[in-house]
Every structure is written in C-alpha cells, then in structure tokens.
Amino acid sequence: MKKILLILLIAGFILFRQVSAQTVTTSPSDEKDIKVFKDKIANVIKKNDKALSGLVTSNDGSIIKLKGGDDDVFEVKLDGELTKYFKISGASKKEIKADDISKDDYIIITGILTDKSITANSIFVDESYIVGSGRITEVDKDNYSVKVINSAKETFTLDVETSTKQLILNIKTLGIEQTGFSKIKEGDYTHFVVKRGIDVKDNKYPAQKILVIPQEYFIK
C-alpha cells in the first residue's frame, strides 16, 4: 500500500513539473502568436480612439483645464515622457512645447478619457470653426451682412467680406456655383462657415463661406 502511495506521489510530482514547465516556456511560434494578439488589441484600441476638443482656460505645465463643446470642464493631465504637442497650420503640423499652449487656444487631445479627466497622448493646437445653417431673415445691403436664424432659434449676423467664399445652389442642376452678394434674398436658406473667435459679440462673425439655397427651390 505504501509502495502504491509512493508511486502515485512520484507520478504526481513529475506531472506537476511538466505542467509548470509548459506554462513558462514559450516557443518562437508562441511569441509570434503573442505579437499578433498584441497587434489586434492595439488595433481595437486605435479603432475606438476618440478625441476631445475645446478652449484652454488654464495651463500650469502639468494640467490643462479645458472648456468643451457643451461648456463641460475637463482636466487634461500632461505626462512629461508621454505627451507630445503640435500646432496645426493648414495641411502641416509642427512640434511645440507644453508652455506654448496658452489660455483661449483651441486644442484637440487624444488619450484615455475617464469621466472629466484625460491623460494626454498628444495635444494639437488648431483653428476652430462653426458650421451652421438657417433661414436668412435680413439682408443689410449697406453693411454687406446677413442675419440668419437657425433651427435652435439662435441668430447669427454674418459679415460678407471680399474674402468670403459666396456659393449658391443651382436649383435646376443642383450643382454648387459661385455667386455675389446681390443674389442673396431674405427668405433664402444659407449654410455658413465662420471661424470661432474669443472677441466675438452678439454672434456676429466675418463669414468664411456661405452657400445659399434660393427660396425658389422650395416653391418649385
């Protein structure tokens, strides 16, 4: 009986050693599998990657406070080793330092967001635009401006300047064509792009671009 017990103990010990050895040894093919698995995880993270953007309210070198789109306040944690900083201008970007980011800058942050806090991987200083649409309620031919009311009943005053790109929908072809201020009428719909600025008052903006949908389209 004792012999049987001893044999069973030895067999159990050998089996345990083999199992233990299997769990710690990795063959080259296992390492390849691990790499594939890691890449897959990285891809999933990348696919789910989202960014946050808003206006800087303060920057103390380790934390940036940010006001988001719905006036939500976020805390952006900066990591001396990890976080990279860029300024976007047109189609290119250049690397900058954390100190170059100041109050009222518009920034985009990538990183992991938890509640109202984000640990930044990268921060981009960028321009911010408002893209809107609504019905033209007033055309001021003396000051070259139009008043637009949107679906949320907000009113915008758009200054049409020489640099403003003025476009109109051709109601026959539905193509988009260049136009002039004289073609814009009260009652038309318009789509517009303006640059968000800190010194804007009463929703009055110089228009970057307007696209008019003539009212005739709706009575055709």
Added chain:
Amino acid sequence: MLGGFFGLTLINKNKETQLIKNKVIAPTIVPDKILSTDSGIIQNLEISSPQDGIVVDNGSVKITGKMEINSLIIIQTPIKDISFKTKKADFSFDLSLALGENVIKIVAYPSDKNQNPQEKDLKIYYLDSQL
C-alpha cells in the same frame, strides 16, 4: 361551500376582464422613422458611420446614411461643399478631410418641401498615423 367557491371564481374572472379592458397599448417607438400623415413611412436623416468624435489617420472618410428618397442633401465643412439628391434611401459619399478637427454639417431637405430640414453634426479628427 360550493357557492363561496363559485363567487370567488366570478370575482377573479371579473378582475381579469377589467385588466384586459384597461390595458394600455403604447405606440411602438421607431426612433429613426416617423409616420407620414398621408401614407407609408418617411425615413428621417440618419448617419450610420462614422461615429461622432472619431479619430482617423487618412485624409478622407466615407460617410454613409439614410434619408427619404428625393431629398436634397447638403454637406458643408470648412473645406468642402457637396450637394446631391437621394435616389435610394441609403446614401454614401467620400469626404476629404483637413488635418485636425473637421466640423461637418449634413442637412437634408425632404422632398415634401413643406417639411422642415433635418440636420446632423459630426466632428471627425484627422490626426496622421505617426502619432
């Protein structure tokens, strides 16, 4: 004894009948569709992809969505303006992106011109792959 049992059964039956009569049948909520006043179902503007706030690493994105046939769709971004009429309920188009934040407004003017336009806003971040 038997009378009591019969009475109880009658009370229960009456309760069941009342419950059936008072049962509220709530209308089925169809989030992306509304019922037309005339006939059939009108498809509201719906953007299936991409998700709002997503980061992409190339300079264009395919936008797919749904809207009622014969609606005028206007898409505007700071760098692009697109207009077309929907021939099918599903639509898709490629949109070029600027480096950084891309604010995209998609407005659908329904074929019934008495109906209000419908709008969707998207923010897509084109931040290249080196990061």
